[in-house]
Amino acid sequence: MKPAVVGWTAATGLAAVGLIAAACAPKQELGDPLNGLSREELARFAAGREEFEKVFIPGTGLGPLFNANSCAECHEDPLALGTGDEVEVHVAAFDPATRACDPLVDRGGPVIQQVATPALKAALGIDGEPIPVAATARAGRTTPDIFGFGLLDAVPDAAIEALADPDDRNGDGVSGRPNHFFDGRLGRFGRKALVPTLREFNAGAFVIEQGITNPEAPTEESIGGSPIPEGVDPVAEPEITAEAVSLANDFVRFSAAPAPRPLRQVECQQCHVPALKTGENPVKALRNRTVYAYTDLLLHDMGPELADICLGEASPSEFRTEPLMGLRLATSFLHDGRAKTLEEAIRLHGGEASSSRMRFEALSAKERESLLQFLRSL
Amino acid sequence: MSRRERAAHRATIGLAACLAAAALAATLAGTASDVELKQTIGTVTAVDPDGRRISVITGCGHALRVMVFHAGTACRIEVGGVAAPLTSLSRGQIVAVRYRTGVEPFAAESIAAPPAANAEGER
Numbered sequence: 206m207k208p209a210v211v212g213w214t215a216a217t218g219l220a221a222v223g224l225i226a227a228a229c230a231p232k233q234e235l236g237d238p239l240n241g242l243s244r245e246e247l248a249r250f251a252a253g254r255e256e257f258e259k260v261f262i263p264g265t266g267l268g269p270l271f272n273a274n275s276c277a278e279c280h281e282d283p284l285a286l287g288t289g290d291e292v293e294v295h296v297a298a299f300d301p302a303t304r305a306c307d308p309l310v311d312r313g314g315p316v317i318q319q320v321a322t323p324a325l326k327a328a329l330g331i332d333g334e335p336i337p338v339a340a341t342a343r344a345g346r347t348t349p350d351i352f353g354f355g356l357l358d359a360v361p362d363a364a365i366e367a368l369a370d371p372d373d374r375n376g377d378g379v380s381g382r383p384n385h386f387f388d389g390r391l392g393r394f395g396r397k398a399l400v401p402t403l404r405e406f407n408a409g410a411f412v413i414e415q416g417i418t419n420p421e422a423p424t425e426e427s428i429g430g431s432p433i434p435e436g437v438d439p440v441a442e443p444e445i446t447a448e449a450v451s452l453a454n455d456f457v458r459f460s461a462a463p464a465p466r467p468l469r470q471v472e473c474q475q476c477h478v479p480a481l482k483t484g485e486n487p488v489k490a491l492r493n494r495t496v497y498a499y500t501d502l503l504l505h506d507m508g509p510e511l512a513d514i515c516l517g518e519a520s521p522s523e524f525r526t527e528p529l530m531g532l533r534l535a536t537s538f539l540h541d542g543r544a545k546t547l548e549e550a551i552r553l554h555g556g557e558a559s560s561s562r563m564r565f566e567a568l569s570a571k572e573r574e575s576l577l578q579f580l581r582s583l
Numbered sequence: 584m585s586r587r588e589r590a591a592h593r594a595t596i597g598l599a600a601c602l603a604a605a606a607l608a609a610t611l612a613g614t615a616s617d618v619e620l621k622q623t624i625g626t627v628t629a630v631d632p633d634g635r636r637i638s639v640i641t642g643c644g645h646a647l648r649v650m651v652f653h654a655g656t657a658c659r660i661e662v663g664g665v666a667a668p669l670t671s672l673s674r675g676q677i678v679a680v681r682y683r684t685g686v687e688p689f690a691a692e693s694i695a696a697p698p699a700a701n702a703e704g705e706r
Contacts, residue, residue: 305674307628310640310647387640387647388624389677400644409644422643 233461235352236284241490242459246415253456253467256449258285261415266444267415269325269437270318270334275415276453279348286460287429288534289348292542294319297342297514298519306515313429315516316413324437325428342521344513345541346396350531353462354394356496357528358481362391368478368501379475379557381503384517384525393502396540397516398525407454411445418442419450459490463531463583465497472564472576476505476557484513499529499583507519509556511539522556532583547577593653620692623650627676630667636688639680652682661697672696698703 224238233240238250258277259276272293273279294317298307308315319333326332329496336343371382383391384398391494394400400409408421416438418425423443477499486492504523512522519525537543538550554562565573625641626650635654642648643677654660654669662671678696682689 307638308647310642310649315647316645387626387642387677396647406644409642409646412646413644422646424646424648548600 218467219484220507230502233464235463236286237461238459239355239490241459243489243503244489245510246255246455246459246488247352248453249452250459253452253454253459254285256453257456259396261417262325262510263322264439266415266417266440268318268320268322269433271322271416272318272414272427274315275477276410279414280351283534286352286457287350288531288536290536291348293346293348294336295344295514295516296342297344297516298337298339298341299515304520306517306520307339308516309337311427311430312339312342313427315514316426317343318413318416318426322416322437325434328434328437329428331428334426342512342514345543347537347540347542349527350463350529350534351457352460353496353498355458355460355488355491356462356483356494357393357481357498357500357502358458359486359488359491359494360393360481360496361484364481364484365391365393365502369503378507378560379503381476381501381526381557382518383418383502384504384519384523385518392517393525396524396527397514397519398502398536399519404450404454405457408450408458411450411453418444420447423449459488462498463533465530467547473558473561474499475561476501476503477529478526497583499532500526502526503529505558506556507558508530510555511553513541529580533581547580548573586624620681620683621681622681624677624679625650627672627674627678629674630669630672635669637669637672637678637680637691637694639678650680651688652680652694653688654694655689659693661694662696664695675699 238247242250258275260275260278262274267274273291277285279291280286281534282288282290296314296317297307298309299305311478313334314337317334317336321329321331321333328368364381369382370380373380386392386399390401392399393400394403394406402408407423408419411417411419412422412424413426418426420443425438425442427433451493478501479499480495480497480502481502483491483494483496502525504519504525505521506522507524509522511524517519527540532547538547539553542549544553551562551565568576623639623641625639627637628640629638631637635656636651637654638649638651640647640649660667660669660671660672672694676696678694680691681693
């Protein structure tokens with residue numbers, strides 16, 4: 206039996222057991238906390254929502270450059286932790302000859318802030334951060350829903366590494382590989398899978414998205430690499446406490462994943478692996494749980510048509526397999542929202558995903574609609 | 584190393600990376616009057632043998648930062664556990680830097696790198 210088939214069979218079995226267990230668990234609505242949280246964890250989830258929804262103004266630390274004034278400004282649809290219509294701009298410089306990737310940190314990258322506070326605008330006359338001249342590519346980044354991302358955080362590195370097949374030894378044309386952060390740890394969060402943990406992602410996001418410094422990410426973003434002018438950022442660093450970051454993180458971490466739907470075999474499971482299992486975890490509700498995420502959290506080459514920026518070890522055309530849990534909430538598709546329908550998104554899959562795209566195109570109209578209906582149910 | 588230990592290790596390194604960035608910020612802001620000994624792990628982005636400086640990219644999530652260190656002659660540099668010159672370090676290599684805060688660029692006390700197999704490439 207081919208390894209991919211063994212993997213699918215195992216995943217199906219695991220998923221079936223998990224779905225039976227899920228069916229026996231209390232019914233959860235979108236936005237609910239995980240089942241099995243302690244009273245204290247539930248209290249932190251509730252308090253964390255307030256931090257997540259807190260609206261900042263310049264007088265409380267917003268900016269001087271930012272993309273949003275609250276976590277929930279972007280993650281808002283249909284409720285906090287959901288999707289949003291904002292499209293961010295990320296940049297990098299990639300040298301094809303050496304394959305060296307420069308995220309242009311000393312010139313304002315990789316995340317460009319598109320809004321300036323009134324004080325910064327008055328000082329410099331800019332509406333947002335300029336795009337670095339050295340950028341070889343710019344990327345659009347939509348806001349994904351993040352329900353259940355604590356479960357992705359709790360998947361052991363070894364489980365992700367076990368799915369990697371960088372040299373395509375099983376000959377299926379798919380060769381996923383992990384990205385790594387700059388200190389060598391395995392990455393999993395972000396469209397390029399650079400960030401190792403949910404907490405780091407969130408602590409960093411306070412700064413790069415809102416200009417809110419905190420003890421773990423205490424430096425304001427530069428303005429295209431230049432320092433912030435005197436007097437435009439009146440709040441001393443750090444602008445929020447570590448506890449505020451922890452609470453916001455717990456709101457994300459303790460959120461339940463969108464309810465799983467019955468699994469079916471699709472032609473995409475080599476990358477969109479239906480189920481992952483969490484490992485040991487101090488939080489019982491996150492320990493040894495199955496998450497129907499439909500991702501392997503690995504990088505795959507999606508072909509030149511979708512290529513944009515590099516990041517860490519990810520080349521311009523490599524992207525992390527997007528989790529499909531919560532797909533029913535999406536109103537645009539792919540990393541930059543260029544696809545307005547699911548079918549269009551599938552038809553734009555290239556590179557390693559070309560064979561899956563061709564299998565989709567070979568389906569009858571009825572079969573295609575059946576698959577699309579299934580995907581819309583996730 | 585058990586799964587639990589690996590998870591704890593992953594979280595510890597993440598916290599260390601973030602706290603290293605915190606030290607950088609405190610110094611840049613001029614609020615750190617006391618010199619502290621810190622450590623960060625990151626990827627080399629540049630080596631200046633003449634100025635005895637090394638630049639390392641690290642950060643917290645997507646809030647990435649480049650830290651510049653002065654590797655004076657007293658700085659211990661090891662590659663794969665063996666003493667090595669500054670010129671043995673190169674772009675793309677992961678290094679652990681122990682340094683003193685307070686004076687910019689930070690003074691590196693030691694720089695340790697694994698064997699140079701991971702230098703250059705897609706970083």
